[in-house]
Amino acid sequence: MAGVLVFTELKDGKLKKASREALSIGRKLAEAAGGELVAFANDAAAAAEAGKFGAKKVYVAAAGPYSTEPYTAALAQVVSDVKPSVLLFGGTSDGRDLAPRVAARLGVGVASDVDRLEWTDGKLRARRPMYSGKVFSTVEVTGTPAIATTRPNAFPAEEAGGGAAEVVNVTAPADNRVKIVETKAPEAGEISLAEADIIVSGGRGLKEADNFKYIRDLAHAIGGAVGASRATVDAGWIDHQHQVGQTGRVVSPNVYIAAGISGAIQHLAGMSSSKHIIAINKDPEAPIFRVADLGIVGDLFQILPVLTEEVKKAKH
Amino acid sequence: MNSVVCISHVPDTESRIKIAGSKIDEAGLKFIVSPYDEFALEEAIRLKEKSGGDVTVITFGPERAQQGLREALARGATKAIHVKGEASDADSLGVAKVLAAAIKSIPHDIVFFGKQGVGTDNGLVGPMVAELLGYPQVNVVTKLEVGDGKLTAHREIEGAEEVLEAPLPAVVTAQKGLNEPRYSSLKGIMAAKKITIDAKSVADLGLDEGDVFKQRVVVVSLDAPPEKSGGRKVDGADAAAAAQEIIKYIREEAKAL
Numbered sequence: 001m002a003g004v005l006v007f008t009e010l011k012d013g014k015l016k017k018a019s020r021e022a023l024s025i026g027r028k029l030a031e032a033a034g035g036e037l038v039a040f041a042n043d044a045a046a047a048a049e050a051g052k053f054g055a056k057k058v059y060v061a062a063a064g065p066y067s068t069e070p071y072t073a074a075l076a077q078v079v080s081d082v083k084p085s086v087l088l089f090g091g092t093s094d095g096r097d098l099a100p101r102v103a104a105r106l107g108v109g110v111a112s113d114v115d116r117l118e119w120t121d122g123k124l125r126a127r128r129p130m131y132s133g134k135v136f137s138t139v140e141v142t143g144t145p146a147i148a149t150t151r152p153n154a155f156p157a158e159e160a161g162g163g164a165a166e167v168v169n170v171t172a173p174a175d176n177r178v179k180i181v182e183t184k185a186p187e188a189g190e191i192s193l194a195e196a197d198i199i200v201s202g203g204r205g206l207k208e209a210d211n212f213k214y215i216r217d218l219a220h221a222i223g224g225a226v227g228a229s230r231a232t233v234d235a236g237w238i239d240h241q242h243q244v245g246q247t248g249r250v251v252s253p254n255v256y257i258a259a260g261i262s263g264a265i266q267h268l269a270g271m272s273s274s275k276h277i278i279a280i281n282k283d284p285e286a287p288i289f290r291v292a293d294l295g296i297v298g299d300l301f302q303i304l305p306v307l308t309e310e311v312k313k314a315k316h
Numbered sequence: 317m318n319s320v321v322c323i324s325h326v327p328d329t330e331s332r333i334k335i336a337g338s339k340i341d342e343a344g345l346k347f348i349v350s351p352y353d354e355f356a357l358e359e360a361i362r363l364k365e366k367s368g369g370d371v372t373v374i375t376f377g378p379e380r381a382q383q384g385l386r387e388a389l390a391r392g393a394t395k396a397i398h399v400k401g402e403a404s405d406a407d408s409l410g411v412a413k414v415l416a417a418a419i420k421s422i423p424h425d426i427v428f429f430g431k432q433g434v435g436t437d438n439g440l441v442g443p444m445v446a447e448l449l450g451y452p453q454v455n456v457v458t459k460l461e462v463g464d465g466k467l468t469a470h471r472e473i474e475g476a477e478e479v480l481e482a483p484l485p486a487v488v489t490a491q492k493g494l495n496e497p498r499y500s501s502l503k504g505i506m507a508a509k510k511i512t513i514d515a516k517s518v519a520d521l522g523l524d525e526g527d528v529f530k531q532r533v534v535v536v537s538l539d540a541p542p543e544k545s546g547g548r549k550v551d552g553a554d555a556a557a558a559a560q561e562i563i564k565y566i567r568e569e570a571k572a573l
Contacts, residue, residue: 068443068452093456093473096439100442100444101444104445104447105447108532109409110438110440112437112439113439125536130435130437131331131435135540136538136540136541138535139534139535140534140536142534177483178453178482179480183477191475240458240492240493247329247352247492250437254572255572265332276566277547290545291546292549293547295547295550296549296550296561297549297550298555302552302555311563314573315573
């Protein structure tokens with residue numbers, strides 16, 4: 001049976017956003033390719049929600065928390081049973097860890113971090129940004145299954161209104177050489193850059209590390225993630241996890257607010273595919289204004305506190 | 317403790333990229349060791365300084381990629397293998413097959429990669445090599461301890477961290493923050509000149525070129541992104557008015573408030 005298989009992940013009993021997005025584009029591909037949309041998960045709790053996104057079946061391997069080897073074995077087994085035309089992974093840490101391992105086991109290629117997918121002439125065609133968005137590469141994935149990892153926020157999550165997916169239990173191999181010693185949870189209220197709808201980023205215009213509080217305050221008020229320019233990370237003002245750009249994370253949220261960021265080419269490459277860009281900078285000639293939809297020439301230390309208060313009011 | 321570090325040679329991150337057909341135009345581009353590979357290399361050199369052994373750098377690429385190996389030797393790698401070939405004509409699995417074969421040809425306890433090649437940004441080759449060699453993998457590592465036939469690594473996951481333990485040999489891919497890479501010293505550059513780079517062809521490794529260069533992911537076209545023209549620019553001297561302007565934009569255009 002041809003069709004589309006999507007690797008899905010749960011967090012607190014719910015499908016991760018990246019999984020919902022991958023299921024949504026997966027359903028469109030299944031319609032075009034002819035065949036069912038099915039999912040892989042580590043818990044039957046995924047069935048109801050996966051069904052809403054159009055999955056007919058969920059192959060469940062009770063393999064516990066994510067670990068490369070047992071998941072590779074279980075997923076490769078499902079692929080050989082189901083024989084999907086397409087295998088998709090949401091571009092999460094675990095999705096990106098697993099996709100290449102499974103591909104090498106199956107002897108097929110992967111299109112990584114794609115922001116467009118279509119099924120044409122019996123092949124999976126994908127678009128992927130390269131050189132941090134300075135080039136878009138259109139590729140055809142020729143193997144069976146054709147594997148892709150999807151870029152977070154690139155595909156809208158759309159429910160299809162289906163009933164719960166049928167659960168098919170598969171054996172989870174116990175062999176695992178890698179032991180999870182500890183998992184350090186993110187700080188409460190912290191939203192990761194990859195999945196954020198809104199990102200508030202700070203640059204050298206903040207002048208010192210402590211002033212990242214202006215960025216954090218606005219990010220918390222608006223329900224967004226904290227981003228940073230490379231210069232501030234290199235200066236040790238903030239952890240690398242927050243870096244947006246070519247040697248950080250490439251992001252495409254709905255709203256990107258850049259405060260005190262002049263817009264070095266490597267930063268622009270990492271955020272210019274954001275849907276709505278707002279820049280606040282004192283220098284009217286700053287390159288960031290060339291990509292901004294709304295540019296505010298002004299002092300971030302004056303504007304951000306007022307904006308944070310206004311956002312809090314608007315949220316009530 | 318013998319380490320292998322696989323490096324790729326990529327255009328400088330500040331480069332303006334020009335397209336030539338279904339490839340990028342290499343004319344006038346400055347090439348560097350891919351930034352994440354620098355963290356991998358530094359970690360291997362520190363391991364050698366602590367516990368001895370060799371650090372072998374391996375690259376698969378055209379003639380120019382040799383400069384990357386020279387740079388790695390100058391920083392403290394002790395051996396280098398250059399598998400010559402147009403790596404950009406192979407897909408990630410093709411590249412992984414070449415590197416896995418080269419790694420198998422030398423003694424090793426741990427294999428390092430950068431978490432992704434900067435530019436192509438696939439992030440596929442490290443885990444693919446791990447699978448081909450049958451080794452455990454730990455990806456996107458920000459802290460590493462090696463000893464006693466095993467490694468303990470901190471793996472970055474969305475906004476959090478996992479501490480993982482794996483037996484050696486294993487594949488580790490390096491993330492920024494793992495260490496602070498050193499610069500090459502003049503003494504290192506001179507010493508590196510005395511080291512002979514072991515040049516090999518794909519065929520020397522016993523691989524079938526047809527399989528290595530069989531593109532499972534075929535580039536159909538490369539396109540430049542649409543030029544953004546820039547939007548409205550507003551004077552923000554009045555902070556309250558500027559804040560209102562932003563709120564209005566987020567609410568009405570982005571529909572996010």
